Amino acid sequence: MALAIDPLIRLEGVSKIFHTEEVETHALSGVDLEIRAGEFVAIGGPSGCGKTTLLSILGLLDSPSEGSYVLAGEPVATLSAAQRARVRSRAIGFIFQAFNLIGDLDVFQNVELPLRYRGMAAAERRALVHEALGRVGLLHRIRHYPSQLSGGQQQRVAVARAVVGKPLVLLADEPTGNLDSRNGAQVMELLGELHDDGATIAIVTHDARYLSRAGRHVFLFDGRVVPHSPLDREVA
Amino acid sequence: MAYETPGQVTRAFERIQAGITAVPGVASGALVSAAPLEGGGSNGLVPEGRPIDISSSINSLMRLVTPDYFATMRIELVRGRGFGPDDRQGAPLVMVINETLAREAFPGQDPIGKRIACCEPGPDGSPNWKEVVGVARDVRATGLEEEPVPEFYLPMVQAPGAAWSWTDRTMTVVARAQGDAIPLMAPLRRAVAEVDPALPLYNLGTMQGRLMDSLAQSRFSTMLLTLFGALALAAVGVYGVISYGVAQRTQEIGIRMALGACHADVLAMVVRHGAGLAGIGLVIGLAGALALSRLVSSLLFRVSPTDPPTFAAGMVVLTAVAVLAAAIPARRAARTDPMVALRND
Ligand SMILES: Nc1ncnc2c1ncn2[C@@H]1O[C@H](COP(=O)(O)OP(=O)(O)O)[C@@H](O)[C@H]1O
Ligand SMILES: [Mg+2]
Numbered sequence: 001m002a003l004a005i006d007p008l009i010r011l012e013g014v015s016k017i018f019h020t021e022e023v024e025t026h027a028l029s030g031v032d033l034e035i036r037a038g039e040f041v042a043i044g045g046p047s048g049c050g051k052t053t054l055l056s057i058l059g060l061l062d063s064p065s066e067g068s069y070v071l072a073g074e075p076v077a078t079l080s081a082a083q084r085a086r087v088r089s090r091a092i093g094f095i096f097q098a099f100n101l102i103g104d105l106d107v108f109q110n111v112e113l114p115l116r117y118r119g120m121a122a123a124e125r126r127a128l129v130h131e132a133l134g135r136v137g138l139l140h141r142i143r144h145y146p147s148q149l150s151g152g153q154q155q156r157v158a159v160a161r162a163v164v165g166k167p168l169v170l171l172a173d174e175p176t177g178n179l180d181s182r183n184g185a186q187v188m189e190l191l192g193e194l195h196d197d198g199a200t201i202a203i204v205t206h207d208a209r210y211l212s213r214a215g216r217h218v219f220l221f222d223g224r225v226v227p228h229s230p231l232d233r234e235v236a
Numbered sequence: 237m238a239y240e241t242p243g244q245v246t247r248a249f250e251r252i253q254a255g256i257t258a259v260p261g262v263a264s265g266a267l268v269s270a271a272p273l274e275g276g277g278s279n280g281l282v283p284e285g286r287p288i289d290i291s292s293s294i295n296s297l298m299r300l301v302t303p304d305y306f307a308t309m310r311i312e313l314v315r316g317r318g319f320g321p322d323d324r325q326g327a328p329l330v331m332v333i334n335e336t337l338a339r340e341a342f343p344g345q346d347p348i349g350k351r352i353a354c355c356e357p358g359p360d361g362s363p364n365w366k367e368v369v370g371v372a373r374d375v376r377a378t379g380l381e382e383e384p385v386p387e388f389y390l391p392m393v394q395a396p397g398a399a400w401s402w403t404d405r406t407m408t409v410v411a412r413a414q415g416d417a418i419p420l421m422a423p424l425r426r427a428v429a430e431v432d433p434a435l436p437l438y439n440l441g442t443m444q445g446r447l448m449d450s451l452a453q454s455r456f457s458t459m460l461l462t463l464f465g466a467l468a469l470a471a472v473g474v475y476g477v478i479s480y481g482v483a484q485r486t487q488e489i490g491i492r493m494a495l496g497a498c499h500a501d502v503l504a505m506v507v508r509h510g511a512g513l514a515g516i517g518l519v520i521g522l523a524g525a526l527a528l529s530r531l532v533s534s535l536l537f538r539v540s541p542t543d544p545p546t547f548a549a550g551m552v553v554l555t556a557v558a559v560l561a562a563a564i565p566a567r568r569a570a571r572t573d574p575m576v577a578l579r580n581d
Contacts (some may be wrong), residue, residue, distance in 0.1 A: 052578055061494060061574045082499060085574075091495025100491045100577060117496035161495070173578055 005072065007034040008168060008200055009020045009058065014067035014077075015019045016053050016223075028051040029223040031067070035169070041202045042194040042214035049220040051204040052173055058202060073170055089117050093162030095172035099154040101146040107133070107157050108142045114165045132160040136190060152183030157192055163199070172192065172203040176210060186236040188213055240407065242397040246325075249392060249407055249429060253302050255427035256411055261420050265411040266305035267392060269403040269445075270296070273450050275378045277402045281388065283341035284351040288363050294340050296386035297377050298331075298355070298397045302401065306332075306372060308412050316348040323369075323391040330391065332370040335578060337386035347371060354388070356396040368392070380450050409437070417442045463550075463571035467557050474561040478510050482565040489569050490576035502564075502570040510562025514555050521554075 003200060009236045016028040035041055037206055043051050056062040056070065060076060063084065071079040093114070094139045101110050111132055115125040133139045134154040146154055172191065176184030195201050195213070203214065211217060214228060219226050239245045249267055256265040280293030287329070303319040305311070314335065323330050331352060338347045353363035374384035390399075392407075409428070413420050421440050428437045455546040482489070489502055497505075 005469060053575070056575055056578055059494070061578065076528075085493065085496065085498040088494070094494050094577070096491075100487075100494075102488055102491065113492065115496045117492075117498070117501055165496075 004186045008036040008037040008072055009033070009202075010040075011057075011064075011066075012068045012071045012159050014057060014058065014069060015066040016062070017051070019066045026223050028057070028064070031220075031223075031225055033218060033225065034235060035202060037168075037200050038195075038198055040191075040213065040215045041180075042211050042216070043202060043204045043218045043220065044206050044211070045220035045226075046185060046206075050223040051220055053223075054220065055171050055173050055202065058169070059094055060088045080131045089114060090165070091168040093165065093167035095155070095158050095162045095170065097174040097177040099146070099151070099158045099178070101154055101157055101161075103146050104179065106145050107138065107149070110146070111161045111164050114161065116164065122229055123146055128164050129160075132164040135163070135194075136160045150183070151179055152186055154184070155187050156190065157181060159187065159194075163194060169200045169202065170203070174204055174206075176205065176207060181209075184210070241288060242395070242400055244338075245394065245400050245405055246393055248435075251431045252407075252428055252435075253304075255431055256424055257304070259411070259420060259423045259427050261414050261423070262416045263412045264304050266302045266308040267300075267409055268302075268305050268309075268486045269300040269392075269399075269407055269409040270377075271446075272309070272375045272377060273379060273446055274408065276387070278438050279354055279388075280384070281337070281341070281354045282363070284353075284365070288353060289423045293388050294337065296337055296354075296388050298399070298402075298455040299387065299389045300370065300399060300407070301389050302392050302394045304305050304408065305389070308374075308410050310412075311375060312373045313370045314373055314495055315346070318370055318372075321493040323394060323474060325393050327394075329364070329366040329394055330369045331366045332372050333368055334372050334384065334387040335374045336384045337388055338368075338371045340386055352388070354392075356398055364396075366394075380447070380455075382383070410443075417444075422523040443525040450472065467554065470514070470554055471521045473517075473559045474513055474558045475564060478506060478562045478567040479515060479568075481509065482506060482569045485569075486572055487576055489572045490574050491570060493574035494577040502572070506566035506569045507559055507562045510558050511564070513562075514558030517558070518551055518554060524549075 011031055013031040014028055014031040014033075015026065018025040018027055031050075031054065033054075043054060045051055051064070057064050059085075060071075060079070063079065064077055065194060067077065068075060071087070071091060074087075077086070079087065102113070105113070106127055111129045112125050117126060120128075129154075130139065130142075136159050138153060138156055138160065141149060141153065146157070149157065156177075159175075160171075170191070175187055175191070179187060184207070191201055191203065192213045205211065241383060253265065253267055256262060259265075270310050276297035276299055278295050279298050282288050282293045299305075299320070303321065303323070306318045308311060312506060313332070315363040316332075316433060320330060321331065331354075333341070333347060333352070341347065342350055347368045349366040350368050351369060353365055355366075356364050358364035372389065375387070376382060377387055392394075409424065409440075411417075411420060411424060425437050425440070428435055472570065489497075492505075493502065
């Protein structure tokens with residue numbers, strides 16, 4: 001089966017250069033990265049090494065300055081902003097460090113948002129939202145507003161929002177960064193369960209405690225992928 | 237009938253004057269080159285004692301009248317006299333001036349007997365002096381909103397030859413009815429036709445009607461001003477609130493885009509917000525308008541303030557303005573970089 005062998009994500013020679021005033025920042029330089037469907041990849045490295053930039057390119061929030069990006073067989077490196085938005089709404093689920101729930105919307109409406117942007121019918125949206133909230137154990141908070149939830153609960157709602165549309169890949173940027181260790185562990189546990197159910201996940205974290213869940217570790221240093229890590233191991 | 241000389245023109249108007257006063261039911265009648273509210277041609281006048289020079293002239297409106305004009309229009313002569321049968325061609329040239337001109341030309345003095353040069357050169361190019369024989373009360377010459385301006389009256393029969401081309405040889409017949417004015421219109425028309433069937437008598441109406449029109453016009457422009465003022469305010473208000481909202485919600489818009497919102501989604505969201513504001517404004521405005529309709533109806537002419545089409549048109553226009561005002565910040569919002577969703581940690 002060709003589909004199973006082909007990587008879901010393939011970056012080749014990806015560079016990202018930011019131009020600010022007279023300074024050029026090489027946030028990524030010649031990054032090659034493949035992620036297969038169903039993999040759980042942790043991306044680590046010191047602050048400023050380009051982790052968020054890499055995730056933003058993987059999530060089609062930004063496009064590379066150089067290199068190619070093939071997502072599920074489609075070359076996506078040179079898409080316009082509008083085309084990227086379209087692919088993003090189908091293929092990507094984001095989880096942010098700061099939860100990023102929308103304060104004016106209740107839990108149901110927050111989780112429903114990605115489905116609305118796909119133009120899905122209300123009944124179908126309802127079913128999927130309930131399923132996703134059931135998964136993160138927050139169905140009883142469905143009419144609460146973000147301000148009425150704890151940080152851990154907010155991040156679980158954010159996880160539900162990321163998975164509700166069954167995206168091809170889940171991207172999380174330091175999802176436990178704003179949580180205490182108990183709530184952080186709970187969110188990581190949740191991601192592990194999603195992975196067990198077949199989700200493809202790429203997570204940026206520098207918290208070694210949560211790395212064990214990931215099948216593979218990618219380390220960045222100064223915008224390049226470096227092949228060292230004491231925790232590095234291949235999936236059998 | 238051909239009117240080749242100024243004399244022929246004057247004589248035809250004199251016959252019309254005689255004809256209209258003979259119409260039964262007419263208490264008095266007169267001719268004037270421009271009735272009140274109709275404006276009038278302006279001339280530079282130089283009062284006696286000032287250099288004969290354009291810089292010392294006073295710009296004034298000229299009215300050619302037949303003697304009964306002041307009585308017919310009940311324009312009070314506050315000093316001196318009006319015109320009479322002796323103020324003929326060949327007799328000393330006379331004029332009646334209004335109070336405003338009297339104040340400007342002869343401040344603090346009695347204008348009666350003073351002379352004013354105007355309208356055409358005298359013999360050998362010397363100033364053409366006319367003697368002020370009366371001062372008439374100010375009349376609003378061009379509209380009810382306009383302050384009185386300097387104005388002077390000349391006997392029609394002493395009109396400078398050139399004046400007939402200034403006035404396009406057109407006079408306005410004014411008649412005061414003993415009773416109802418409307419039934420007099422047909423006989424007045426006939427009286428003019430008897431002098432010359434080819435002379436068009438047009439734009440017949442009552443002075444009351446003209447007053448109403450003038451009033452309606454000024455109120456209409458006030459209303460338009462108010463309306464445009466309100467629209468401009470609405471546009472600025474919606475623009476301001478939406479711009480502020482968009483700036484405040486950059487992060488949220490970025491998040492929505494990260495979750496799959498496209499340009500059109502963001503545009504629609506912001507414009508919907510603007511329309512929502514307009515909706516709130518409309519509900520409040522509608523309630524206010526209905527509550528105040530009694531008051532407002534006195535300001536409107538032939539339009540009921542609760543007229544459904546008027547209301548509907550107002551709502552459509554206001555909504556359109558609000559949507560346009562929201563469109564500018566909406567476009568700005570749609571250009572938000574979705575990266576702000578990741579970067580704001
Ligand atoms: N929009 C930007 N403009 C300029 N420089 C940027 C921008 N975004 C990131 N950078 C720079 O790129 C480098 C990598 O940043 P980032 O990907 O956020 O690192 P990390 O997430 O690993 O801390 C940093 O030096 C950062 O300052
Ligand atoms: Mg980062």
